[in-house]
Amino acid sequence: MRSWEGTEPGQLTPNGQQDIPYRMTSCEKTRKLRGIDWGYNFRGFRWLQAMIFAIEEINNSPNLLPNMTLGYRIFDTCNTVSKALEATLSFVAQNKIDSLNLDEFCNCSEHIPSTIAVVGATGSGVSTAVANLLGLFYIPQVSYASSSRLLSNKNQFKSFLRTIPNDEHQATAMADIIEYFRWNWVGTIAADDDYGRPGIEKFREEAEERDICIDFSELISQYSDEEEIQQVVEVIQNSTARVIVVFSSGPDLEPLIREIVRRNITGKIWLASEAWASSSLIAMPEFFRVIGSTIGFALKAGQIPGFREFLQKVHPKKSANNGFVKEFWEETFNCYLPSESKNSPASASFHKAHEEGLGAGNGTAAFRPPCTGDENITSVETPYMDFTHLRISYNVYLAVYSIAHALQDIYTCTPGKGLFTNGSCADIKKVEAWQVSPLSVLKRA
Amino acid sequence: MRSWEGTEPGQLTPNGQQDIPYRMTSCEKTRKLRGIDWGYNFRGFRWLQAMIFAIEEINNSPNLLPNMTLGYRIFDTCNTVSKALEATLSFVAQNKIDSLNLDEFCNCSEHIPSTIAVVGATGSGVSTAVANLLGLFYIPQVSYASSSRLLSNKNQFKSFLRTIPNDEHQATAMADIIEYFRWNWVGTIAADDDYGRPGIEKFREEAEERDICIDFSELISQYSDEEEIQQVVEVIQNSTARVIVVFSSGPDLEPLIREIVRRNITGKIWLASEAWASSSLIAMPEFFRVIGSTIGFALKAGQIPGFREFLQKVHPKKSANNGFVKEFWEETFNCYLPSESKNSPASASFHKAHEEGLGAGNGTAAFRPPCTGDENITSVETPYMDFTHLRISYNVYLAVYSIAHALQDIYTCTPGKGLFTNGSCADIKKVEAWQVSPLSVLKRA
Known part of the structure; x- marks a missing residue:
């Protein structure tokens, strides 16, 4: 069974609704329909944990927001614009019911909009689509990983901010x-x-100034078909350029x-931008x-002091209504957790996938043994625990803190x-x- | 007083709601706040008229949809992503109330969603943002002018179609x-x-294959500030390249x-892409x-047989509740029409602008004489009537017909x-x- 890539938008609410993350629908279904079959994104789950860690730390702090509890909801974008917008719509609508022209059909009561900020998304394309929508309602959005130059345009993205530098320096x-x-x-x-x-465009400009010659320029995508991939590989193979x-x-590069x-x-030397240099998929x-x-x-x-211990403490029994934890556990130990509650859409979709045979992947998921719950998270090596430095995770942590401040x-x-x-x-x-x-806050920092 | 650029999205409804175009808010206000001050877009108004003409023709046709009346609503995007999304949200919300998670606050009745298709937008950037949203609800969108290669990506833009070729051939x-x-x-x-x-990127690829050398590559925008414009002009002035x-x-190029x-x-030779080659702004x-x-x-x-006559027949008295016609008339004859109805947001915003002094433009609007209503549309030369060929107007006409078919x-x-x-x-x-x-339908054509 294959699962989600990317995390959030994680949505912060000030009224203490806590621990109700859920999935819109199963990402794996989206994937299967498109013929994409990635591995589980253990890093992405760590980023999600960094968000929860930061929120819990703030909620326990006697100095920062002492009489207030931050709540949150987590949506899985499945690394796609459509899932991200679906999620965004489901909470922005509540914020701006009156501007939706629903008077003819709906009788709505007064209420205080609950969403005060959004953390995410991961990829720049997804963040762009979300930012277009959130900008309409002036909902602050803080991304921890979207580094595209285009998102710096304040005319278009009025309420977008980030804790990662833009890519101009990298290029x-x-x-x-x-x-x-x-x-x-x-x-x-x-x-x-x-x-x-925009990343490669900037590189090209800089290359021109330094009299570096570019033998070929190709575009790729996670949706590239077999033929397109073959064509790009031919170009690479036939080129005398040794440096690429x-x-x-990661997801866009993996098929290539x-x-x-x-x-x-x-015999080629690869120069990797940040997104795939640290991708566990590559x-x-x-x-x-x-x-x-x-x-x-x-x-x-x-x-992030205390974060390693926090990561080790993850257990599906401690977060019974967190579908992400359940899925993480199943993927880590290659087992399945029987669904305890019908309120968990993640489990529902998992079993649905079983029934439909969608979850079968390469045939392994359907035949997984049940998880015992006694599995030991420190006994396995996955990118979840096996990290040397906190980079994006740290950016997630900063993003939450910027909102709290x-x-x-x-x-x-x-x-x-x-x-x-x-x-x-x-x-x-x-x-x-x-x-x-x-x-x-980010300017002060 | 300065006004709208671009038209639509024009939204088609099958239940005969007719003649209720209105404006979300005044574009001129958006413009003024950003320090942009274009002329009135007479061509854009002609495109809008092409849409209405096509719909009326279909509604009067004994063969095409004989027992059905198409209704429509027209929104002004003001050539901006934010206005376009605001408009789109106001009708997609009605189409998918149940997916908006409003149960907690709203009591909604069952109804048949009224929007069955969208015509527009003009610019590719605006169409992209709208397509991201409409794709979620599988609402067909047919653009008459958005030619960017990026919109051909069916993985991202599931329900986007167009009656204009994409820019690859042009480049x-x-x-x-x-x-x-x-x-x-x-x-x-x-x-x-x-x-x-993407347009210039494709040109660059093609240029490389033909050993054409590129001396400089600059980016511009309608939001470029004085300094950025000066910088690009310096580059042009200092370059020995005579061909640009x-x-x-048009709006993005105008400040430069x-x-x-x-x-x-x-002494420079300019090579113009379609969008500004035919822009009345340039x-x-x-x-x-x-x-x-x-x-x-x-x-x-x-x-489009009969279209010229249709254009000549435009008169604010015949379309009392069409704010676009009122505005067009005022701009054409440099006069103002007293507001007859408070239900016309366009007029409301016009008067508001007067009060706030926003409508003053270069001081002329505030001192316009009242329109008599006897002005003669054939006596003035504007791009509205003064056209040699129907190009985008024809694409608008085709877009409406593709939906009707x-x-x-x-x-x-x-x-x-x-x-x-x-x-x-x-x-x-x-x-x-x-x-x-x-x-x-478009494939059959």
Whole structure:
């Protein structure tokens, strides 16, 4: 059984609704229908845990938001724009019922909108679509991983912020490295999305300034069909360029690398953008022969004291209504957890998948033994626990804190010195999304 | 007073709600806030008229949908993603109330969703954002002017269709022209959006294959600030390239051309993509000195019998509740129509603008004389009537017809030979958006 990639948008609510993450529908179904079959995203689950960890830490803090409990809901974007928008719609509608022209059919009561901020998404393309929608309602969105230059456009993305630098520096550094080693003959590959295209475009500009020649420029995608992949591989194989610069996420690059491994095309030096340099989908032992000579970019790591212990404490019994934990456990130990509650859509979809034979993957899921619950998380090696530095996880942690500090600003606001008309303050009990300003926090940091 | 650019999305409904176009809010206000001040878009109003003309023709046809009346609503996107999404949300919400998680606050009655298809938008960036949302609900969207390659991605844009070819051919043709004239030294400029970027990228690929050298590549936008514009103009002025290839819409290019005119940079040959080659915003007499040597691309024109007469018949008294007509009349004759009804948001915003002094533009609007209603539309020269060929207007006409023919397919469906399970047919009285398939119509055409 294959599962979700990417996490969030994780949505923060100020009124203490806690621990009710759920899945819109099963990602695996989306995948199977498209013929995509990735491994489980253990890193993504760690990022989700970093979000929960940060929220719990804030909720237990005597200094930060002392009399307030942050609630949250987690949606799985399945790394697709459509799932992400479906999730976003389901909570923005509540925030702006009056602007939806529903008077003719609906009788709606007054209520305080619950969503005050969104954490996510992972990929720039998904974040862009979500940001277009959230911007309408001035709901702050803080991404921990979307680094596309395009998201810096404040005219279009009014309420988008991030804790990751934009890719312009990375593309420049790639050109610097190539210049340093005097590789003046390279090929480029980019994901055909809002991450890959602007990234490689910037690299190209920088390359031109340094008189680096580009032998070929190809676009790829997780949806590329067999023929398209073959075509790109032919170009790589027939090129005399030994250095290949790739701006792509792991999922978009994986089909290409798989084919390159199959044809055993070795002797190339790969220059990896951050998204795939640290992707567990690409760092597979069977790929090393081909991508062993890769120079990759990584973000600056950060410290989250107590996080390792938190990760070790994960257990499906402790989070009975968290479908993500259940799925993580099943994937880690290759077993299945009988569904205890009908309220968990994740389990529901799991069993549905069983029935429909969709969950079978390569035939293993359907024949998994039941989990005992005594499995030991420290006994297995997955990218969940097996990390050397916290990079994206740290960015997730920062994203949550930036929102908490923005709320704290409202909480400690002195009338006359506030951000609103005549220096007035927002009412922390009735705070609305547009009043929350992680920007000032992120700027201060 | 400055007004709307671009039209739609125009939304088709099968239940005969007619003649209720209205504006979400005033575009001019959006513009003023951003410091943008374009002329009124007379061509855009003609496109809107082409849509209404097509619908009326269909409603009067004894053969096409004989027992059915198409209704429509027209929204002004103001050429911005945010306005377009706001409009889209206001009707998709009605189509999918149950998926919006509103149960806690709202009591909604059963109803048949009224929106079965959308015509629009103009620009590719706006269409992309709208398509992301409409795709979730499988609402067919047919654009008449969005030509970006990116919109051909069926994995992302499931229900997007168009009556304009995508830009790949145009970019290739640009390179062919340059090769033909042996101009091997050119500069490129592109709008920094989903129209300009992929367009110029394709040109660049084609140029490389033909050994055409590119001296500079710059990005522009309608939101570029003074400094950015100056920088691009410096690059153009300092370059020895005499040929400049530009992939941009009129609004995105206008600030740059204005500055080039101010500096009197002449002697360049411009290669214009379709969007600005035929933009009335760029074809201004005061610009001719500078852009006189432009080679532009235009679409194949089509015939719409009776359309010229229809255009001449426009009069605010005949469309009292159509705010677009009122505004068009005021702009054409530089007068103002006193508001007759408070139900017309366009007029409301017009007067509001007056009060706030926003409508003053360069000071003329506030001092306009009242319109008499006896003004003669054939006595003035504007791009509304003064056209040589119908290109985009014809595409609008085709877009409406593709939807009507898709409905006709449902109407004339023979049980057992239908498109649905076991050859069943959709119920024309309860037809839903996902059952309407302009794709098969467009493919047949």
